[in-house]
Amino acid sequence: MVVLALPTHASNRLDRLRHAFQHVWTRTVIATLFCGLATGCAHQEPVSQAAKPQVHKAPQKHGSAFKRFGYRYGPGYYHHVRYYHGYRPWRPTAGEASQEAPSDKSTTGAEVVVNKSAIKGLVPVYFATNRVVMGGPGLELSQISYARSATNTFGYVTVSIPVVHRMGEVETPKMSWFGLRKEAEDDRKHFRIQKLYRLSREEFASAIANPADSMMLFVHGYNVGFSDAAFKAAQIAFDANYKGRVMMYSWPSKGGLFDYDYDRESALYAPDGLFDLLQLIKKEARVSRIIVIAHSLGSEVVLGALQQAALSQTTLGITELIFAAPDVDRDLYLERANQIKSAAGAVTLYASSADLALLASMKKAQSTSRMGFVTQSGPTLVPGIETIDVSAVGSDMFALNHSTFSTSRAVLDDIGRIISSTAHLKPPQRTPTLRSIPDELNTTYWMYPY
Template structure:
């Protein structure tokens, strides 16, 4: 065997290069670990050696700004002040003069809201036939999608973030499956969540109010999202009455349509109980019901029970937004719908992909809220509005154009805020009479 020997200086050089490579690899590993740890658990921002210049007025009142959540310092305070100059903080919408009771949260801690981070607070009373686990306290984790034979009552207080844009519900995004932390300034948040007994709930809604708006959510909606949507509609429409929601046991997943449809068939009993309670205890001059998507099927079931019981529910305005109900069932129940309310408004669309998917899945000719090539399904006495032109890109799978399009939201706002019912062309002049002014059967937003 022949042995090859390197010169001593070459061997030493390789030895030094090996050590250098080891050091570089160690530094790279440390940097990678530091970056990974920093992304998962960001540390405190290092303070500058010299404090930045702060205006004398801010130095004098700095503690007050900290107390109320202002960010002060170069580039911060003046920006916030300017922003607030155009978007003033509003204490509540909904019962503006009767803010929700100032009690404690479900954990027992006093609720502290950073007023500079929000536009307003909306108290939302609720009834739900979801199974609610645990004792007398209430946290979101206790409210499930399982079905209960009895209603649970309570109220939530929803905060509207300062960055809120009309028609949107700002919630945390997920990064690689990890949800972003909630932030009062950026997201809708539940600040209070309280359970009430049936008697306490009845006493609460017995306080006089101008009107009461009940929101019944649709498919693929969790309890918290239903509260956010009810608050968003009321806030964006500048509604001043009492806000309420009925949350039936939707599983809250886009793949769970079959479960939600069965839940919608199960839920009318609980809604009928709530409507009776509202009629008996609610000291209001107007009751407005807004039903969305599959929630419209829940409403139709409750109206059928009322008709069979020969009971009037005192509904002043009944609004169906993208109702996911079979066309034949709608036509069969039309007389019950008209008998239940003083006025009925239906928003339909030809661009609603969710309704189209539902129609194909159920092998249905059409849906109550879908506009076919021959037009929407019309019933005399029900004011039908084709909204296809104002939100085709918003009718994806959540089909929420009714609450995301400013045009439609303005129209709903005029309905729920008016003391008397106003016909569509009088309240929204941009609506076009179809087929023409002299022979109007429905209305549509122009393209």
């Protein structure tokens, strides 16, 4: 046998190449796992247009699909399937009986058929957005971008709630660990947009003018795509058992986990559009109560709109204003406090010390605190704004404890009592488990007990 010996320098070179290859391979695997995990946790992919249910031609009257399933149809009503009108048979109201609502057909001329056994309910959600909407008069989700528009686009979506839905969750298709494959959409397992319409400003104004007890307007936060905003608005209304009309304002969030800077610039750009919508609601909706729920960075959008109302001396008629984990600098909050209080009949703020997203935002902005963060000395307090510390009922780690208001049954119950009541009740009156701090005689804020 002949043994060939490599020179020492050649052997060392092979060893270095082998170690380098192993290092690159290890880094590639780790990067793939991290990206897959980040993508899977964010759930910000747009709803797929490929997995559409079978369709058939529909009659022209709006609401026929809702009637077929036993729902009282919109604008603005839904019923949980398990009740199935056992306590209230469907009857059109005076406004619904006389007014022609948007066609029940999709933009392709076909009606989307929902499997009744696969869903718990249908939630109609009106929307206004200052996202750039591409294309012609028809509307598909793929046309709604994250680019910024100087004008609002109006419309209407119908969100289906899956039969497997659990309170506080928004069930959407999940990605595989490696981010290579996405679960197929399924009415039984996932929130889905079943119908999507574009409305002119005049059609939108006419549609929201139908009689209703109240209107809930949801303004989403950072890292939220258009469809996810619709899902969250529907989930809050459904889980809170809210029977009024549901609406959302979708500002141009890029919908990415690492796009905070873009989203913050969009939030600073968006108040004009929201102010325009709030004026439209005030003039055209003719509802008894207007409820605005702002989450996270959406609170920045709301504060900008309220400032415009104050400077123009415009009354918006907001009955209840709810801030959930507001991502607003503490100093800006204190400066705008009087504008906030003057804009609404009652203001409720949910804050937390367990909110990791706000903690990251605070450090990024080099802020002493955020409007929705609870420091060691407590939350930022403003007389006349009811502040509730929800640290004890924080969400799971992948939600970064930033959506406690919509994932915790306790907080959802409290919000449900706010938005469903005909008159505002103080926190301990509507939720007796809340603890007064420091005590009942000298209360400055409330907290959920640990």
